[in-house]
Amino acid sequence: MRYDLVIFDNDGVLVDSEPIANTILAAYLSELGHPTTYDDSLRDYMGAAVHHVHDLVRERTGRQLPHDFDETLHARTFASFERELQPIKGASNVLETLVTAGVPYCVASSGSHERIRVGHRRTGLDEWFEEEWIFSSEDVGRGKPAPDLFLHAARTMGVEPARCVVVEDSPRGVQAAVAAGMDVYGYTAMTPGDRLPGATGHFTDMTELPHLLL
Secondary structure (H helix, E strand, C coil), X not given: CCCCEEXXXXXXXXXXXXXXXXXXXXXXXXXXXXXXXXXXXXXXXXXXXXXXXXXXXXXXXXXXXCCCHHHHHHHHHHHHHHHHCCECCCHHHHHHHHXXXXXXXXXXXXXXXXXXXXXXXXXXXXXXXXXXXXXXXXXXXXXXXXXXXXXXXXXXXCCCHHHXXXXXXXXHHHHHHHHCCCEEEEECCCCCHHHCCCCCEEECCHHHHHHHHC
């Protein structure tokens, strides 16, 4: 099937941010008295918007995170991005292939608009994305696994959900795509395929992706 729109997740799919972001999140939560390992963070928060961190901590402990939690977390994360962040190997080649084939694409991320832009500037992926091709859970209020973000991206780009395909690496993202009525390919570089049930297919290397999309 040739799709009319490819919707990319950002963290872990376009930019190699998950190891950095989850290391920082685990350390910060532990610092605040909520012991969290790196693996805990990947399991509980990968692919989720930051409000999910607040919700889960409150549910588990009955305590609120500090009012400046988001601001501090973002500052620490962005500082590390500026020093360390790299693109996912082969991501720019996939985008170039889609441009050459005339297939529209966009990014739809649980991260904030600022986080997306910081990551794209640092990795050079900003040259591949117009402003109107960038969507964040900030735009819809509910992050993944709700389908709202993907449906919003498809509607804004003028494409029916059934003609869209999503590229994801988190269980929440795959669930959101399935709920939106879209095909979804799971990238298994960090998340095993058996943790991405419902995916249309899986791939382990970006060189495989164009054959699935075109």
